[in-house]
Amino acid sequence: MKYLKDKETKELKVRLKWNIFESLREISSIEGKSFNYVVNELLSRILGNTGNKNNMDYYFKEKPNLVFNKKNIKLFHNDFIKVDLSEYMGKVNLLITSPPYNLSIEYGKHNDTLDYEDYLDFTEKWLRKSYELLADDGRICINIPLDKNKNGLKPIYADFVKVAKEIGFNYQSTIIWNEQNISKRTAWGSWLSSSAPYVIAPVEMIVVMYKKQWKRLNKGESTIDRDEFIEWTNGVWTFPGESKKRIGHPAPYPLELPRRCIRLFSYKNDLILDPFAGSGTTLISAYQEGRKAIGIEIDNNYINLSIERIKKELIQKTMLTT
Numbered sequence: 326m327k328y329l330k331d332k333e334t335k336e337l338k339v340r341l342k343w344n345i346f347e348s349l350r351e352i353s354s355i356e357g358k359s360f361n362y363v364v365n366e367l368l369s370r371i372l373g374n375t376g377n378k379n380n381m382d383y384y385f386k387e388k389p390n391l392v393f394n395k396k397n398i399k400l401f402h403n404d405f406i407k408v409d410l411s412e413y414m415g416k417v418n419l420l421i422t423s424p425p426y427n428l429s430i431e432y433g434k435h436n437d438t439l440d441y442e443d444y445l446d447f448t449e450k451w452l453r454k455s456y457e458l459l460a461d462d463g464r465i466c467i468n469i470p471l472d473k474n475k476n477g478l479k480p481i482y483a484d485f486v487k488v489a490k491e492i493g494f495n496y497q498s499t500i501i502w503n504e505q506n507i508s509k510r511t512a513w514g515s516w517l518s519s520s521a522p523y524v525i526a527p528v529e530m531i532v533v534m535y536k537k538q539w540k541r542l543n544k545g546e547s548t549i550d551r552d553e554f555i556e557w558t559n560g561v562w563t564f565p566g567e568s569k570k571r572i573g574h575p576a577p578y579p580l581e582l583p584r585r586c587i588r589l590f591s592y593k594n595d596l597i598l599d600p601f602a603g604s605g606t607t608l609i610s611a612y613q614e615g616r617k618a619i620g621i622e623i624d625n626n627y628i629n630l631s632i633e634r635i636k637k638e639l640i641q642k643t644m645l646t647t
């Protein structure tokens with residue numbers, strides 16, 4: 326009798342496990358999310374507030390430190406992953422940024438030499454937070470390298486898209502930014518030999534993805550003209566990069582990059598977010614294009630640099646209009 330009971334319990338357990346597995350698989354197929362994503366979501370709900378990386382409470386802990394707030398531009402001196410931005414949940418129309426690339430760039434506060442797995446973990450954290458802040462028809466334009474060839478070759482772009490899809494972002498397109506960077510090449514691998522040559526593409530990527538739906542839910546005022554629309558919907562953009570020396574930041578992008586993304590992908594008065602504001606380029610561009618902007622930057626020196634640049638822009642605009 327006891328044997329039978331044990332056998333029944335065992336069978337019941339197996340059936341239960343199988344049912345859970347099947348239900349999770351079904352949810353993942355209905356929702357169009359990966360199996361891992363569904364399991365993670367379930368775990369984070371069961372575990373609650375335990376510091377689990379999928380638990381959203383973890384991402385809204387730090388008090389916002391608003392250091393600039395004028396003319397629809399808000400700049401926060403905080404860690405984007407930790408700062409409490411709950412008032413913006415579901416409100417961001419377009420996120421434009423270039424995150425740290427983990428290429429050993431000497432930023433003041435941020436450690437840019439993480440192990441690759443830790444870098445992907447960091448990527449997952451800031452993308453998960455971004456997902457919560459975006460409106461359902463919100464979009465992201467992320468400027469990242471195609472790959473990394475320092476300390477081991479890594480397909481940064483491909484891994485980035487994979488992480489973003491796991492979180493729930495939908496893929497739209499990729500713009501290839503040809504920076505016309507014709508710096509002297511020295512890393513040939515095996516010179517003039519098929520033994521082990523290196524192929525390096527002197528371009529950067531701008532990944533375009535969205536939260537739930539690509540078509541905007543409400544009508545708005547577009548500010549792009551005919552020629553720009555025709556030229557920029559061709560996914561190879563050619564314009565020069567920005568000088569680090571001129572700006573005073575180790576990795577700025579040129580105003581042209583956010584300007585194109587803003588005009589092509591957002592309406593007038595939309596809310597633009599840059600979680601890694603750096604020298605404030607996105608914020609300046611958003612202001613120039615008649616959008617609202619919020620930026621977050623962890624490093625005090627870059628905060629000061631941003632404020633200086635934004636103030637200069639505001640003064641210039643006032644002088645032009647008076």
Ligand SMILES: C[S@@+](CC[C@H](N)C(=O)[O-])C[C@H]1O[C@@H](n2cnc3c(N)ncnc32)[C@H](O)[C@@H]1O
Binds near residue numbers: 405
């Ligand atoms: C590639 S740079 C952005 C440059 C910017 N697009 C520009 O044009 O100046 C990345 C920036 O992210 C900042 N950063 C790194 N980790 C951060 C974090 N957790 N929260 C906020 N800012 C962070 C770095 O200090 C750096 O200024």
